[in-house]
Amino acid sequence: MTLRILIFSTLLFALLACGPTATAPTETTQEAAAPAPLTFSEKVEAAHQKENFRSHEAIQFDLQLFFGGTERLNGTLTLSTDSRQALIAYKDGKKIYVQDDKMFVAPETENLKSTRFAAYTWSYFFMLPYKLNDGGTVWSDYPDTNLNGGTYATGKLSFTPGTGDAPDDWYIVYADTETLLTQVAAYIVTAGQSQAEAEEDPHAIQYLNYQKIDGIPIATEWKFWGWQPDQGLTKQLGVANLRNISFVTPAEGFFTPPVDFIEG
Numbered sequence: 001m002t003l004r005i006l007i008f009s010t011l012l013f014a015l016l017a018c019g020p021t022a023t024a025p026t027e028t029t030q031e032a033a034a035p036a037p038l039t040f041s042e043k044v045e046a047a048h049q050k051e052n053f054r055s056h057e058a059i060q061f062d063l064q065l066f067f068g069g070t071e072r073l074n075g076t077l078t079l080s081t082d083s084r085q086a087l088i089a090y091k092d093g094k095k096i097y098v099q100d101d102k103m104f105v106a107p108e109t110e111n112l113k114s115t116r117f118a119a120y121t122w123s124y125f126f127m128l129p130y131k132l133n134d135g136g137t138v139w140s141d142y143p144d145t146n147l148n149g150g151t152y153a154t155g156k157l158s159f160t161p162g163t164g165d166a167p168d169d170w171y172i173v174y175a176d177t178e179t180l181l182t183q184v185a186a187y188i189v190t191a192g193q194s195q196a197e198a199e200e201d202p203h204a205i206q207y208l209n210y211q212k213i214d215g216i217p218i219a220t221e222w223k224f225w226g227w228q229p230d231q232g233l234t235k236q237l238g239v240a241n242l243r244n245i246s247f248v249t250p251a252e253g254f255f256t257p258p259v260d261f262i263e264g
Contacts, residue, residue, distance in 0.1 A: 039139065039141075040139065040141055040153060040154075040155040040175075041132040041133055041137075041139050041155060041157070041173075042132075042133065043153075043175075043180050044129060044132055044153075044155075044173065044175050044180050044181075044182060045129065045130065045132050045133065046180070047129075047175070047179060047180035047181050047217075048129040048130060048181065048182070048216070048217065049215070049216045049217070050129070050130050052214075052215065052216055053081055053130055053216050054081050054082065054130070055081075056081050056214075056247040057080065057081065057247075057248070057249050057250065058078055058079060058080045058081060058085075058247070058248050058249065058250050059078070059079055059081060059213075059245065059246070059247050059248065060076065060077065060078040060079075060244075060245070060246055060247075060248045061076070061077055061126075061242045061243065061244060061245040061246070062075070062076050062077075062242070062243045062244045063075065063076075063077055063122065063240060063241070063242055063243075064240065064241050064243075065122060065222075065238065065239075065240035066238050066239055066240070067224060067237060067238035068237060068238060072118065072122075072238075073088075073090070073118060073122055073240075074090065074091045074092075075088060075089050075090035075091050075094075076088075076089045076244075077089075077122070077123065077126070078248065078250060078254070078255075079123055079126065079127065080255070081130070083123070083127045083130070083131060084099070084100050085098060085099055085100075085255040086098035086119070086123050086255070087254065087255055088118070088119060088122075088123070094106070094109075095257075096115060096118070096119045097255060097256070097257035097261065098119050098120070098123070098255075099255065099257075102263055103115070103116050103119045103120075103263065103264045104257035104261040104262065104263055104264070105261060105262060105264050106260075106261055106262075107260060107261070107262050109262075109264065112264040113191075113192075115264060116264055117191055121189075122240075125185075125205055125222065126242075128171070128173075128182065128185060129181075129182050132157065132173070135163070136159050136160045136162070136163030136167070137157060137158075137159060137163075138157070138158045138159060138160060139155050139156070139157060140155065140156040140158070141155055142154040142155055142156060142172070144177060145174065146232075147174055147184060147232045147233070148232040148233050150183075151177060152174035152175060152176065152177060152183060152184070153174070153175045153176075153177050153180065154172060154173065154174050154175070155172070155173050156170060156171070156172050156173075157170060157171040157172075157173060158170040158171075168190040168194075168195040168198075169187060169188055169189065169190050169198075170187065170188060171185045171186065171187045172185065172186040172187075173185050174186075181207075181210060181217055182207050182219075183206065183207060184204050184205070184206050184207070184233070185204060185205050185207075186202055186203070186204040186227040187202065187203060187204065187205070188201075188202050188203075189203070201226070202226075202227045202228070203224060203225065203226060203227055203237065204224070204225045204226075204227035204233055205222055205223070205224055205225075206222065206223040206224075206225060206233070207219035207221075207222060208220075208221040208222070208223060209221040211245075213245050213246065213247065214247055218242070218245055219242070220241065220242045220243070220245070221239070221240070221241055221242070222238075222239065222240040222241075222242075223236060223238070223239050223240075224236070224237040224238035224239065224240075225237060
């Protein structure tokens, strides 16, 4: 009897040994992998509160802009915060509607090329801090850079071929090392010329007098300058003032051009 019990116990042990292998308890206290550090452009967008900005439908402001001694724009801009739609209403009654890559103007509008430049350029300067990581953007990190006596966090923005109207343009963005708000953006304009030609006369926009609109910092003054990599800001070329800035919810059809407007 003892022998039979011994044999049974031995067989039971063997069967149990062939069963599923027990696993060690999962380590519940193991720390999750640390998130990747933010890039320069992501830090700048965060400083400008991009998510909060985009939570609004549109932003509206009055803009008076002088460049080269001439008033280039005096009117009210209404921009959707996703930058897909815009209405530029000049004080003299002229209007420009923007729908993504399409511009619509009155049939009698002269010089469609310069009008298209105005439709996209000034809006882009305003929207720049919120478009740093749009599709087609390419970033090259720079070390902190000295510009006219100040030190800035800096990055160079370029674009993949086929991005927007001027994919050969580039920007060098200078941000405050503490607040990471955009202070200066050097740039070239390739409209009507090659990149090499544009690089012979680079410019810069300086963002000044930040004010908080619904808690979001927005520059209320721009200055335009000549710019050189080894000299920084050189000759002042223009100035712009932004007033009556507010977030708005446009009525349905607000960004829809009149039926008689033409695409330019």
